Amino acid sequence: MWSSFSAPPGRPLPLLLLLLPFLLFLRLTGACPESCSCLPGNSIMCSERRSSVMPGAIPVSTQHLYIFENGVGTLSEDDFAGLDALELLDLSQNQLVALPDGVFGQLSSLRNLDLSSNQIAHVSEHSFSGLVKLERLYLYSNRIQSIHPAAFEGLDQLLELKLQLNALTVLPPVRLPRLLLLDISHNRIPPPGAADLRTPNLESLRMADLGLAGLDEELMSSLTNLHVLDLSQNKLTSMPAALRSVRGLIRLSLASNPLGQLAKEDFENLVGLQGLDLSNLNLQGFPEGFFQLFPKLNHLTVAGNPFNCLCPLAWFPGWVRGQSVELARREETRCHFPPSNSGKVLADLERRDFGCPVTTAATARTRPPVLSSTPAAAPLPPTARAGTTTTAAAAASVHTPSPPDAQGPAASPSTAYRYRPRPADKELLCPANICLNGGTCKFNPQGQVECLCPPDTAGLYCENRDESPSHPSPPVEATAGTAAATPEPDISSRQVTSTSILLDLKRYIATRPHIRGIRLTYRKLSGPDQRAQTLHIPANFPEYTLRGLRPNCTYSVCASAMGEPGGAGSSCTEARTTGAPVASPMEPRVVDPVAPPLVLALAGLALVMVATAVVAALVFLRRRRRSKAAHVELDGDEPAPLELEGVKACLDNGALPHKQPEIIAPCPPQQTTPTTTTMPNGVQEYEALLMQGQGNANNNVASLKPSYF
Structure with a gap:
């Protein structure tokens, strides 16, 4: 039977042919590929192999294959030969630049395909041929410039399609009858119309950062099943009129749009909203009774707005607590004006903090004004x-007061x-x-x-207001009706210095045992530079230290699982770095911190007197020797006044403890006994790390290899 494989005379049989029976045996018996881990449920995980090719000898019974962050650069049909039972294939975070035609044609049972975070530039007509059961296709975070108009034909079972964070300039026709989720955010495509999206069952549509100035009314009216709509980071100057035909929205994001104002009539048909994002709209407040339009609202984001925390907004903190509304990014929802409330967390304020006047019978009932967003960020x-007023004419005469x-x-x-x-x-x-x-x-x-x-x-x-210390309120005993204790956060800060924060991630990792890695995002909550910094660390770091921070600043730190765009499932904490050392490097170091200042002053004065006496004696002895050698008789025992004045002047400038030692005059060479007050170089204390200025240098493990993303 093996006669056909015999080698010609004088030539050895190729090694591959000799190993072929053994490789077939391993594949049929289900042996685990090299550098991979076999998990229960016919799952194989090959992570960080650092190889440009697919692993070999994958058992044919494999149902879930994870080959993320391996460095794979090319694919071929032979890589998936015999894998008819495969249902999930994760090839994310590799180096793929192209998808050969029909490369997945043998995977007739595949339902989930993740190709995110690669370098794919084009998708051809037959890139996904044969995937008749595919339900989820993830192509986000690539370099895709074009997709063939027929690339998605035949994917009739597709439920989710993610194309965000690419370089698309034209959206291919999406005619998928069962599609539920479509994300085309962060591309440069024209506003989609009804002819582009024929997805009658679509539930979630994400169109962030597309440069939209409006919405197609025909498209919005065709999406009768739409529940989630993301329009953040666009160019909407007012609420799109097309939204009035969408009555089933549950979650709506309008964040980071230059909206002119919020008007109640624009939201009257959105009574089913449960989540609303109005962050970064430059709002100072809300129209009166605005949130009464949303009786089901339970998740609200209004961070990044310069709120005017005066009496018209005093109702907001109590409303948030009374309605049990979850205020997202709570630590970033802060007051901007007046100065007494500037920088304070809005939800933490009490009614008395808003400066409301005492209510009397003669005081008119004031109504919260409709505050629109303004382009200026300066306090108003x-x-x-x-x-x-007693007459209507008097009320009409009110005008904006002019400066003095x-x-x-x-x-x-x-x-x-x-x-x-x-x-x-x-x-x-x-x-x-x-x-x-x-x-x-x-x-x-x-x-x-x-x-x-x-x-x-x-x-x-x-x-x-005078911040006089008030008497502490008596502790409230827990009762049966008291709310449960605040749950322990998933991440917390264990230790802070003036330039670093030590994060405790053990609970976050324990509650998410299957994450690939952790994305840490941190930024200052005050000051001119509040840009966010992002780090990626492995999922096996129970602790991590953020270094190179600014002293005396409050930082917001959030952790989220890598591979989940938008920070889904993130957990945040807030920590404040300590102040920088205030002591000047020129100041002498005090050994005993409890010594009274008077004792220190007397000790310094005594030291000065002793040093003066020693210098005077040395000068006197030198003059006496000089006079004896020259056989000149001294007129008196006192040294010349000019010489004593010179010594004293040096001590006054550099040795008296009550002087600020900014400039120290050089002393004569006769003074040979140095002291801590005149030798500042010997007492300088270094508390800061030697490697400062490296704002993003947060590597905790020197041997950690850089990730591909």
Whole structure:
């Protein structure tokens, strides 16, 4: 039977032919490929093989094959020969640049194909031929410039198609009757129309960062099953009118759009919303009764807006707590104005922090204004609103007060606005909410509005409150009706210094045992530079140290699983670095921290006196020897006044402890006993790491090989 494989005389039989029976035996018996791990359920995981080719001898019974982050650069039909039972193939995070025609043709049972995070540039007509049962196709984070119009034909069972983060300029026709999720975000394609998307059962459509200025009404009306819509990072200046025909939305994202304002009538048909993202819209507040439109709302994101935390917004923290609404990115939802609330977390404020005036019978009921987004990020003063008037003409005469006139009389320190009432305004009260924290508003004789502040407040608007320590409130005992304790976060900071934060990731890893890696994103919450930094670390690091941070800053740190775009399932924490050492390197080091300052001063003075006496004695002895050698008789025992003054001048400039040792005068060479006060180079203490300035150098393990992404 093996006669046909015999080698010609004088030539040995090829090694491959000799090993062929053995390889066939291993494949049929289910042996695990080299550098791979065989898992229960006919699953094989080949991670970080660092090989440009597919592993060989894969058992034919394999159902789930994971070959991510291997460095695979090419594929061929022979790589999948006999794998008729394969249902899942993960080739993400490799070096694939092309998909040969029919390369997956033998995988007739394949349902999930992940080709994300490669370098694929083109998709041909027959790239996915034969995948008649395919349900999920992930092509995101590649370099795809073009897709053949017929590339998705025959994929009638497809449920999810992800094409985000590519270089597409034209969207191929998507005619998939069963498709439920489509993500085309972060491409440069024209706005899709009804002819481009024929997906009647589509539930989730993500179109972030497409440069959209509007939506096609015919397309929106055809998506009768749409539940999730992402329109973030586009160029929408107002709510698209096409959204009025979409009545089944559950989640809507309008983040990072230049919307002019929020109007209640634009959202009246979205009564079923459960999640709403209004972050980074430059909003100062919300229209009155805005959130009453969404009775089912349970997830809200309004981070990154410069909120005007005055009395018209005092209802918001209580509403969030009372409605049990989850406020996402809570630590990034902060006040911008007034100065007394600037930088504070909005949801942590109490009603008294908003400076609402004391309610009396004569006080008119104020309504929260409709605050629109403004392009300027500078803090704005409170809007002057009219109070109760006796005539309609008086109310109509309210106008925006102008700044104080530079030519007029000198204004008092508490003057807020110049306001010149006309004859019809004599009965007009002061604008509401101008004076904060219970301050009283009145007109001075020059027609200016003044705030009379209570004793514990100050400022133009009485916005600065005395932060006197208050008595601690008694502890509240837990009862049966008390809410459960706050669950322990998945990530936390164990230790912080002025330039580093040590993160504890053990709980995060324990609750996600199957993640491929961890994406860490951190950024400052204050200051001019709040750009996010992203790191990728293996999933087996229980602790990780962020280095090269700025002192005395608050950082937000989030961890999410790699391979999940948009930070899905992320967990965040907040930590503040300590302040930098305030002691100057020129200052002497104090050994005993509990010594009283007076004792230190006396000790320094005594040291100066001893040093002066030693120097004077040395000068005196030198002059005496010099006079004896020259047989010249000294007139007196005291050294010359000029020489003593020179020594004393040096000590005054460099040795007295109460002087700031910024510039130390050089002492004469006769002074041979150095002290800590005159030798600053010997007491300098280095607390910072030697490798500073490496903002992103956060490698904890020197031997860790760089990942492909």
